[in-house]
Amino acid sequence: MAADPTLDLDLAAVTDESRRLSASIKPGTGKWDVIVVGSGAAGGMAAFQLATAGIKVLMLEAGRMLDHRREYRTMEWPYQSPRRFRMPLDHRPIAVAEYSFLDRPYGNNPAYDRFKKVTSYAGNTFTRNWVVNEKEHPTTGTPYSWVRARVLGGKTNFWGRGALRYGPLQFKAASHDGYDVDWPISYEDVSPYYDKVDVLLGCSGTKEGLVQVPDGIFQRPIKLNCVEVAFQRTLAKMGRHYIPGRAGVTTDGLLNSKYRTRCMGRGRCGRGCDISAAFHSPTALVYPARDTGNLTIRPYSVVSEVLLDGATGRAAGVRVIDANTREVMDFKARVVVLGAGTLDSTRILFNSKSAGNANGLGNSSGLLGCHLSEHLMGPRGSGFIPARIGTEPTLDDGRPVSPYVARFRNVTDRHPDFIRGYHFQGGGGAYEYPSMAHDLPGFGKAFKSSVRKYYPALLSIGGFGEVLPRKENRVMLDPETKDAWGIPVLRFDYRFGDNDLKMAKDMADSAEEMLKAAGAENIKIDREPLPPGWSIHEIGTARMGDDPKSSVTDKFCRLHDVPNVYLADAAPFVSGGTQNTTWSILALCWRTMDYLKERMRAGDV
Amino acid sequence: MTTRAVSRRAALRRIGAGAGALTLLPFLSDEGLAAFVQIQGTRAAPSLKVLSASQYATLEALVEAIIPADERSPGAKEARVADYFDLLLSEAPPAPRRQWLDGLAALDAESTTRFGSPFVRLDAGQVESLLGDISRYEVAKARPDEASRAVTRNEQPTEKPVLVEGLFGDLSRLDPARKTPPLEAFFADTKRATIHGYYTSEIGIHRELHYKGNQILAEFVGCQTQDGKDCPHCGQKA
Numbered sequence: 001m002a003a004d005p006t007l008d009l010d011l012a013a014v015t016d017e018s019r020r021l022s023a024s025i026k027p028g029t030g031k032w033d034v035i036v037v038g039s040g041a042a043g044g045m046a047a048f049q050l051a052t053a054g055i056k057v058l059m060l061e062a063g064r065m066l067d068h069r070r071e072y073r074t075m076e077w078p079y080q081s082p083r084r085f086r087m088p089l090d091h092r093p094i095a096v097a098e099y100s101f102l103d104r105p106y107g108n109n110p111a112y113d114r115f116k117k118v119t120s121y122a123g124n125t126f127t128r129n130w131v132v133n134e135k136e137h138p139t140t141g142t143p144y145s146w147v148r149a150r151v152l153g154g155k156t157n158f159w160g161r162g163a164l165r166y167g168p169l170q171f172k173a174a175s176h177d178g179y180d181v182d183w184p185i186s187y188e189d190v191s192p193y194y195d196k197v198d199v200l201l202g203c204s205g206t207k208e209g210l211v212q213v214p215d216g217i218f219q220r221p222i223k224l225n226c227v228e229v230a231f232q233r234t235l236a237k238m239g240r241h242y243i244p245g246r247a248g249v250t251t252d253g254l255l256n257s258k259y260r261t262r263c264m265g266r267g268r269c270g271r272g273c274d275i276s277a278a279f280h281s282p283t284a285l286v287y288p289a290r291d292t293g294n295l296t297i298r299p300y301s302v303v304s305e306v307l308l309d310g311a312t313g314r315a316a317g318v319r320v321i322d323a324n325t326r327e328v329m330d331f332k333a334r335v336v337v338l339g340a341g342t343l344d345s346t347r348i349l350f351n352s353k354s355a356g357n358a359n360g361l362g363n364s365s366g367l368l369g370c371h372l373s374e375h376l377m378g379p380r381g382s383g384f385i386p387a388r389i390g391t392e393p394t395l396d397d398g399r400p401v402s403p404y405v406a407r408f409r410n411v412t413d414r415h416p417d418f419i420r421g422y423h424f425q426g427g428g429g430a431y432e433y434p435s436m437a438h439d440l441p442g443f444g445k446a447f448k449s450s451v452r453k454y455y456p457a458l459l460s461i462g463g464f465g466e467v468l469p470r471k472e473n474r475v476m477l478d479p480e481t482k483d484a485w486g487i488p489v490l491r492f493d494y495r496f497g498d499n500d501l502k503m504a505k506d507m508a509d510s511a512e513e514m515l516k517a518a519g520a521e522n523i524k525i526d527r528e529p530l531p532p533g534w535s536i537h538e539i540g541t542a543r544m545g546d547d548p549k550s551s552v553t554d555k556f557c558r559l560h561d562v563p564n565v566y567l568a569d570a571a572p573f574v575s576g577g578t579q580n581t582t583w584s585i586l587a588l589c590w591r592t593m594d595y596l597k598e599r600m601r602a603g604d605v
Numbered sequence: 606m607t608t609r610a611v612s613r614r615a616a617l618r619r620i621g622a623g624a625g626a627l628t629l630l631p632f633l634s635d636e637g638l639a640a641f642v643q644i645q646g647t648r649a650a651p652s653l654k655v656l657s658a659s660q661y662a663t664l665e666a667l668v669e670a671i672i673p674a675d676e677r678s679p680g681a682k683e684a685r686v687a688d689y690f691d692l693l694l695s696e697a698p699p700a701p702r703r704q705w706l707d708g709l710a711a712l713d714a715e716s717t718t719r720f721g722s723p724f725v726r727l728d729a730g731q732v733e734s735l736l737g738d739i740s741r742y743e744v745a746k747a748r749p750d751e752a753s754r755a756v757t758r759n760e761q762p763t764e765k766p767v768l769v770e771g772l773f774g775d776l777s778r779l780d781p782a783r784k785t786p787p788l789e790a791f792f793a794d795t796k797r798a799t800i801h802g803y804y805t806s807e808i809g810i811h812r813e814l815h816y817k818g819n820q821i822l823a824e825f826v827g828c829q830t831q832d833g834k835d836c837p838h839c840g841q842k843a
Contacts, residue, residue: 079805079806084689224827229830264822266818266819266821266822267818388839394838397818398822432818432819433804434804434814438800443740444671447672448672448673452814
């Protein structure tokens with residue numbers, strides 16, 4: 001095999017550090033007030049809020065530490081890799097959905113290549129060391145492409161950077177259309193926390209005054225390139241808003257962080273931003289929290305369950321299986337905060353089966369695992385914008401996110417076929433790889449010059465539609481299958497519903513409508529939904545509410561049944577709107593931690 | 606191996622490295638750098654894993670016919686796309702590898718039947734005629750109305766989709782309604798891998814496409830109309 005340093009990154013230093021840390025941190029080696037499970041957006045924010053308030057925190061990360069300087073390889077050119085970032089088949093840890101959906105060769109299906117997930121995540125050389133191997137982490141039941149990252153920072157190392165707020169249309173969705181229930185909190189409750197997150201972490205965007213996606217405290221926005229301006233002008237005539245993408249990226253710099261630098265316009269942020277202009281939990285939250293001296297991080301710590309003190313009805317701590325040594329140990333603390341990701345936090349609760357909790361901890365309502373929701377992806381469209389056909393390419397992709405078509409369905413009107421809505425993300429111009437070449441016919445000089453001709457003109461948008469929360473869309477523990485650490489895996493029972501599929505049809509129709517209105521050439525429309533889970537925006541499996549009979553947590557994301565267990569991730573979300581979830585996880589978590597700190601100050605825990 | 610003697614500085618010169626390569630260099634082993642220079646260096650002899658010298662020569666002619674040198678930039682041959690194929694082949698599962706090699710042999714057989722000589726010896730007109738016939742269907746079906754035959758999937762299909770494995774991946778999307786002739790499938794597979802190999806090469810990205818990104822910018826500029834000016838790039842007015 002040809003030597004390919006982009007494939008065989010030397011991780012000895014960071015795995016050594018991880019082993020050293022996990023060997024030195026055992027029950028009894030320290031005293032902690034709060035255990036935080038996970039180190040991504042949720043775990044990172046929880047630890048940051050608590051540690052900076054002087055609270056002693058033990059963070060348990062199932063994967064290893066991160067060598068971000070070495071592992072974030074933002075500017076590598078494809079020709080620096082003999083394989084051009086493709087990986088030999090046996091080197092794929094997973095190929096996201098393919099393992100569940102397709103026979104070998106995993107991840108070599110161009111139908112999926114087109115959506116970049118394969119080449120952007122498990123199938124490429126940049127992120128393959130972060131995402132889990134699905135053979136060690138199987139799921140059962142209906143297919144669900146569940147992307148998990150077990151490494152410090154979790155999925156924030158390669159997240160899409162879409163930093164969008166939920167607004168009144170999400171928090172009070174039921175009041176708007178009569179379906180299901182409202183959140184027990186309102187936009188006014190969360191808005192101050194979105195503001196704080198914007199200021200702490202940096203958010204780029206423009207003030208638009210749109211109720212469907214409220215404005216924030218923005219840093220310098222990302223400009224539109226030529227094809228996008230043409231598209232924006234078309235959409236404006238249709239009364240639709242095509243706005244600069246809102247990115248969880250500091251474009252003006254941050255005075256509060258020694259780990260982060262302002263955006264330098266290189267693009268390629270999904271490989272990890274090596275100057276941490278993009279928000280990644282390690283540099284933005286975990287390292288600053290560690291610098292307080294109040295945070296202990298134990299890597300290789302797979303949490304199997306929350307331990308319940310039968311006498312008090314409170315959590316006593318958590319059980320950890322060391323990912324390397326398989327040693328089982330119980331860590332104790334006054335409070336447990338779960339931020340393992342919506343589905344893994346749910347799984348931990350299910351697996352916490354003490355006396356009287358045969359169906360899992362916090363599940364007296366029987367609703368744990370129900371109401372799984374996310375965003376339907378797949379319907380999308382592309383075409384060539386005439387103004388740029390045959391022109392010399394400009395620098396079009398030096399920015400963290402592409403623009404955004406704000407939701408336009410069921411905002412002020414009411415669509416006859418479906419409730420809720422969707423947005424599009426996407427843009428165009430001369431990206432490094434001319435993916436449209438695969439759609440151009442012929443060969444020879446004519447083919448080569450047609451690639452050149454259309455290269456600057458491509459515009460492509462993809463939809464994100466709200467999947468209606470439904471009780472019957474759920475996960476549960478599989479009674480037989482276990483993961484590599486002997487922990488029962490999740491069984492999915494999740495399907496897109498009638499409303500979701502009608503919305504998907506409209507997504508494709510409106511993509512076509514907009515591209516036609518823009519006079520685009522060679523319009524291609526994809527109508528088929530991608531597999532469930534593709535958005536990586538899973539929410540809702542421990543929904544919040546005021547009534548313990550119809551919800552799992554209270555409005556501060558605390559289990560109704562166990563007063564010292566909090567959820568920091570998106571499990572308590574009631575409905576998901578169309579917005580990417582990360583910024584809401586960060587804001588809600590901050591709010592939850594403020595509440596927890598107040599309870600601790602008052603001596604309640 | 607002479608490439609091992611290439612100094613880092615010389616290697617950098619050879620690839621015309623910018624800031625991007627400089628940030629990468631500390632992480633490149635000498636061995637990795639040597640391999641990297643070898644794949645980039647246009648004069649280095651190929652170190653073949655799977656292909657014979659004559660297969661390599663045929664492949665070079667084929668990829669150059671798909672993406673040839675023109676007045677703007679060198680073609681797939683100089684971009685060493687054939688070397689990339691050899692690496693792909695060496696790591697491909699046995700079935701698609703054999704299928705692809707059979708396709709290459711079939712191309713030569715077709716060429717010999719028609720013109721009495723193997724592909725590598727065909728003149729430009731003969732190549733045009735042969736590949737034109739093989740790819741005629743692809744050209745004819747260009748710009749299909751995909752919307753009219755889109756299928757909405759909800760449940761997992763009871764039968765897994767039949768995968769037609771190509772060297773560069775699944776070919777089953779070529780045209781579900783039609784059984785693709787082997788030589789046509791071979792051409793589609795080869796064209797896809799050629800596109801990928803060429804447009805990820807230094808020649809493809811910089812000299813052909815004039816791609817301008819992956820640079821450190823003070824600020825992303827975008828369309829000039831965003832700054833209230835008429836844009837010289839797209840002709841749109843402020």
